[in-house]
Amino acid sequence: MNKKQLQSEQTKKRIVDAARALFVQKGYKATSIEDIVAATGSSKGNIYYHFKSKEGLFLTLLEDWDREWDVQWSQKEAQYTSVAEKLYGMTDHLVRDDMNHPLTKASDEFFNSDEISPEGEERIAQLVENHLQFFRKLISQGIENQEFKSENVEHVAITLESLFLGLSQMARKLTLDEALALYQSAIGVFLHGMVKKSA
Amino acid sequence: MNKKQLQSEQTKKRIVDAARALFVQKGYKATSIEDIVAATGSSKGNIYYHFKSKEGLFLTLLEDWDREWDVQWSQKEAQYTSVAEKLYGMTDHLVRDDMNHPLTKASDEFFNSDEISPEGEERIAQLVENHLQFFRKLISQGIENQEFKSENVEHVAITLESLFLGLSQMARKLTLDEALALYQSAIGVFLHGMVKKSA
DNA sequence: AAACATACTGAACGTTCATTCTGTATCTTA
DNA sequence: TAAGATACAGAATGAACGTTCAGTATGTTT
The missing domain is CATH 1.10.10.60 (Homeodomain-like)
Incomplete structure (x- = not known):
């Protein structure tokens, strides 16, 4: 060079x-x-x-961020055995990451803005697809393990992605500790539900 | 007059x-x-x-919408007995409403925008607080019923609000039927969890 | 060193919009 | 019916910003 x-x-x-x-x-x-x-x-x-544009620059940032996150996670993933543990671990990692390098706010704003080019839409769709892919894999793993019920994987993946998406918006004014507690609690509900005796 | x-x-x-x-x-x-x-x-x-302003006009719309929704819901609420049924019914009502009068997209955009006046923030906070209040009540009811586990009500309320917030964003490109299926599935997870044998 | 490509500058452009302001019409009240 | 309030019109304002472009500099190749 x-x-x-x-x-x-x-x-x-x-x-x-x-x-x-x-x-x-x-x-x-x-x-x-x-x-x-x-x-x-x-x-x-x-x-x-x-x-190419402000949008392009921003999308580049998001893509880089996701890539880095994946790398970091795959280093941590091995230390967890059950899928439930993985979920808790991932959440912890995610919250700590979101609080420090949070393009989160900006990206929520960007996703919900209305000045996105067709190419931008495409790249966003790809990002979301990557997230869903990640969750699908995790959930399938849980089902194969006999750890999870055999639900519609696609629906559950979208549910998880929705939950995290929503949480990130609701958690904005919280401190790190509050956010951690909230997220862990939410994962608890996701895993075990609210109903007392589950079938 | x-x-x-x-x-x-x-x-x-x-x-x-x-x-x-x-x-x-x-x-x-x-x-x-x-x-x-x-x-x-x-x-x-x-x-x-x-x-007063474009923002003020929009917020008025949101507030009206929420008020109308509450009225409609309280008419329907009586027909459900268990809290679980209420949740399913509410979700159904919500999805059908969101798909027809959806200020949903606009409000997500607005919430995540960065041109909100202090007064606007205040009014938004109030809207969110109303939602949380609604969920807190529902969840407390479930707990008193012995229908729900005795979890941290505040956390669960925020979790529910987050879930709906996220779902509304993820469901944008779906048809009404797809959205209904997704939401119902999500509520199922919320109620019963993903883990096979719950404690 | 001349020709060429790459990296960089920054003023100018063009567009979009919410908001304000001055003025006018319509209706109410005394 | 005159004075005052309320409702409405719409041109003008003014600020914000992303993007472009003609031109300059710096490094590379022949």
Whole structure:
């Protein structure tokens, strides 16, 4: 790699890092390209040289984030035996991660915004699909284990994804400890239900 | 009530109805005051005469909607005996309602947007609090009944609200029937859990 | 070193919108 | 019927922002 390519990668990284920090702090819409310019020292034109659009930049961030999360999780996963334990462990990991690197708020805002290009929709759908894939796998595993009831895997996966999606929005004003307690409690309900004697 | 007050109420209603339809169709941000002007025949100035701001108008809509929903529900509630049945019935009612008068999309967008005034925050918090209140009551009832386990009511209420919040976002591209099936399945999990033999 | 490609600059553009303001019409009240 | 209040009109304002583009600089290749 020659000097120019190296330089280029470094600036790209500078942009990505600054953008991530800003999106986390201020949310998607409230972070302007101008803000990113101010934070990087790079120019507007340069940002558009490296990224197709603000949306594209943001989506890149989300995709990177998910990828990193997967890597970290797969390192931790081995230490859990039952699927129930995995779920608790994953939740713990997720909450701690969401509270520190939370593109969560920005991404909820982004998902629910109405200025998303068709390409953006596509990339979001892919992200969601990855999450569902993850949950499907976990649930199937639980069923094969005889640990879980044999329910409709697709429905349960969407239910789990919905639960986490909703929790992340409800937990925004909570402290880390409160959030942890809430999430663990929610997983408890997911696992054992609310009805006293289950069939 | 004299002629002028009557006239005034009618225009206000025209605005509210048109705005609701537009917000439902296009979402919050994408609905401009101009759109509402076009749909009502009223002028911009007049809309601002009747409503403090776009945000205020929207919040009014949400509050009305919740109030109407409560009224409708309390008429239906009597027909269910167990809390579990109530939950299923409520979900059914909710899904059918959400699919027809769905400010759902717009309100998710609005909640997650970043241009909310302090007063708006306050009114949203109140709406959420009402939902939680509703769920707390339901859950407490289940516990008193001996129908539900004696869990942390607050956590379970937030869990339920989160679940519905998440589901409404995940169910957007589904048909009514698919959504109904998903919601019912989710309630099943909420009631009975996924683990095979519950304690 | 000349030709070329890549990286970068920043002013200008274009559009979108909520909100305000000045003025006018309609109705009520004294 | 005159004075006052209420309801309504719609042009003007003004700020925010993402994106583009013509041009410059820096590094690479021949």
